[in-house]
Structures are given as structure tokens and as C-alpha cells.
Amino acid sequence: MMSEEVEKRLKQVRILGEAIRASMCNELHKMGFKDADTLVGRFDMAHFELSRDPYDGQESLKGTWRNGKGHSVGSILFYPDGAFYAEYDIVRPHPSQEKWFVEAVTAWGRGDQVKTEPRLLPSLTD
Numbered sequence: 292m293m294s295e296e297v298e299k300r301l302k303q304v305r306i307l308g309e310a311i312r313a314s315m316c317n318e319l320h321k322m323g324f325k326d327a328d329t330l331v332g333r334f335d336m337a338h339f340e341l342s343r344d345p346y347d348g349q350e351s352l353k354g355t356w357r358n359g360k361g362h363s364v365g366s367i368l369f370y371p372d373g374a375f376y377a378e379y380d381i382v383r384p385h386p387s388q389e390k391w392f393v394e395a396v397t398a399w400g401r402g403d404q405v406k407t408e409p410r411l412l413p414s415l416t417d
Contacts, residue, residue: 293339294341296341296350297339297340297341297352300339300341300352300369301339301352304352304369304375305334307369307375307403308334308367308369309334310403310405311334311367311375311377311398311400312332312333312334312377314398314405314407315331315377315379315396315397315398315407316328316330316331317407318396318398318407318408318409319331319381319393319396319409322385322386322387322393322409323385323386323387324383324386325386330379330381330383330396331365331379331396332356332364332365332379334354334367336356337354337355337356337365337366337367338354338355338356338357339352339353339354339355340352341353342368349370349371350371351368351369351370351371352368352369353366353367353368353369354366354367354368364379364380365377365378365379365380365395366378372401373401373402374399374400374401375398375399375400375401376397376398376399377397377398377399378395378396378397378398378410379395379396380394380395381393381394381395381396382394382395384414385411385414389414389416390413390414391411391412391413391414392411392413392414392415393409393410393411394409394410394411394412395409395410396408396409396410397409397410
């Protein structure tokens with residue numbers, strides 16, 4: 292059961308959260324992933340809670356996506372000043388560039404300005 296404050300904050304960012312997820316999927320699609328829409332969890336499937344910043348004491352809204360075994364596979368954080376950061380594990384070979392492995396896709400920004408990029412690692416294959 293979510294607290295009233297979490298529900299209130301979630302309602303305020305729901306449309307933005309769905310846009311962030313769509314931007315992450317679009318980044319994967321541009322890379323060549325044909326199943327991009329299935330690689331990033333739906334926004335409404337994340338578990339949300341408030342997270343207090345130890346430095347300034349302000350509360351951010353934090354969402355966590357978990358896989359079927361309960362392991363964290365992604366997170367999204369909405370800061371009180373309107374900024375946000377999200378990442379979601381992809382853990383797959385790059386679909387068109389064998390020298391790269393896609394560890395995750397990240398998104399960040401403020402307001403309705405969303406930037407995305409993949410987090411790549413060198414592939415272990417030659």
C-alpha cells in the first residue's frame with residue numbers, strides 16, 4: 292500500500308515517467324533492437340517510495356523495477372527541483388555492432404527535456 296504522499300507525487304510525474312520510458316525505448320529502437328518496447332519495464336510496473344537525500348534532507352520519488360526473481364533491473368528518480376534520472380538494464384549484445392555490449396539505457400533531464408543514451412561495454416568477442 293502506497294502512502295498518500297507517494298500517490299500524490301506519482302500522479303504529478305506519471306505522464307513524464309511514461310515519456311521517459313518511451314524515450315528509452317526509442318533509443319534502443321534507434322540502435323536496432325526490434326523488441327525495444329519489451330526491453331524496458333512499463334512505468335506503472337515500478338515500485339515507488341520516497342527517498343530522503345542525506346545532504347539536503349529533501350525527498351525524491353524513487354521507482355524501482357524488479358525482475359521475476361526480485362532483483363532490481365532499473366530505477367527512476369524524480370528530484371524535488373524537477374530533474375530526473377532513470378536507468379534500465381538491457382544486458383544484451385549490440386544488435387548491429389558486434390564490438391559492443393549494451394549494459395543499460397539511461398535517461399536524464401529536467402521538466403519535459405529528456406536526454407537518453409545507452410551504456411555500452413566492449414564486447415568479449417573478437
